[in-house]
Amino acid sequence: MSAAAIETRGLGKTFGSVLALQDLSLRVEEGEVFGFLGPNGAGKTTTIRLLLGLLRPSAGVATVLGRAVAEGDARWRGDVGYLPGDARFWPRFSGERTLDFLASLQRRPPLLRRTLLERLDLDRHVLARPVRTYSDGMRRKLAIVQALQCEPKLALLDEPTKGLDPLVQQAFYGIVGETRRRGATIFFSSHVLFEVQRVCDRVAMLRGGRLISVGDVETLRRIERRRVVAEFAEDVDPAGLAHFGEVGPATPRHVELLVSQEALPALVARLGMLPLLDLVVERPSLEEAFLERYR
């Protein structure tokens, strides 16, 4: 088994009477891109802040890059890049001053800064301006650069594409790909499902502070039910197909079903005995899988 970049055991956090995260046990391998999905308030940001030691856990333990987060030694954080979901900066500092200061605290040279700035189209004129004059999108770009400029071994990215226009999002996905090729681990929280589908190896789903499931994107898709749409040349009784799965919208000549992968061969065989005109079997999108889990 390879080393874990992140490992949590029974991690939990309460804020007063509010349970933000409960019994999170998770393992993220080195070098993988791990998606962390959940609706607002699911506990994604709380998890990331616990992993960084910004919050003290109410229960459980977390290790990041082989070091217990709760320990006093903070040096391990030099290998971590963090993109907050709502990054705030010092308004009077220029973008360049901000990046210099944060790289200096990181104690690693900002080797990737120039590349990132080029990819995200932040030129030196923009960097010379005070951050208070930046648009939301420019601030988001600056946040991405500060997180990745020092070539971190682990990047914790909290909803990284929030507020980015589609072109910059594409550039960001490219940056994620390059970061992965360098061997870095990326922990990527999002509620934008298609981007997780696009860039992540594995995904965990969180709801109400509880882990719902963990698996690779393909496995998740596989275990979810298929949507089957059958058109018939003659009238059939949709109720006769109910034992294969869940019958959705149906007329005597048009039936929609949700069926498990295991039930699919038997259903297809049965449909073959009927006056079948057309058959469509759709793999669920991650969004559908996600919604089904959350239903």
Place this chain on the structure above:
Amino acid sequence: MSVRTLLGHLWRLHRLPLAVLAAGAALFEWALTRVAPDPAQASFVSELLRLLPQPVLRIFGDEIAANLSSRGFLGLGYRHPFLLLMLSVWVVRVASGALAGEIGRGTMDLIGARPVARSRQVAAALGALLAGLTVVAAAAWLGTAVGLVGRSTLGVAAGDYLPVIAGCWLLFAAFSGVGLAVSAGARDAGSAIAWTSGFIAFSFVLEYLARLWDRIGSLRPLSLFTYYQPQGILRNGLAPGDGLVLAAVGAVALAAALAVFQRRDL
């Protein structure tokens, strides 16, 4: 290394206000040397004021005679609300801004997620506070020293005020510790500013009222201002007991700041 980086960060955030405060303190103390009574005037007015009723004399404090000498008059400048305000603004601004301010602004996430021990953040804030206090206090003393160059007839030496400004520095170093302890536990700069400035103002008022009003006279030791009496320092030097109390309050408050900040959620 990270302490130095954080000190540079705090310097960039607070250097302009520091320059203004230091200039204000220096100008004020310089101006007092311009208007300080010469020995002949002081002696005449002093004799006149001794005729005032006892309660009025008490309002002016038991150092009234000393205050009316040229030396004592300049000593008043080191306990004047203007200088105290200059130093308080520095303490409240930096102590509240360094910890609670970063949390409230949301920038603490960027600092806290980097390899910077929380104790180093407190250390950097303390370093900035004490360095700035030194600058403002030194500027005040320099104002006196420069002003006295042209008024040799006063017969006062600038060096006499070095123990006074040292006592003043100690007082505000203690307030700095308190300010850091408040900031370490606060959610934003606003609440830290309110609590710290409230503490300083309450301490000032308590000492003032306790001096006038016998019924609350026993509360006077609870005010930190009790341990900084410029006229007493001018007469007898900085009392080791007073210095010790101020240093102890500062140290205990700093320990509290460290303990609170280490354990809290950012």
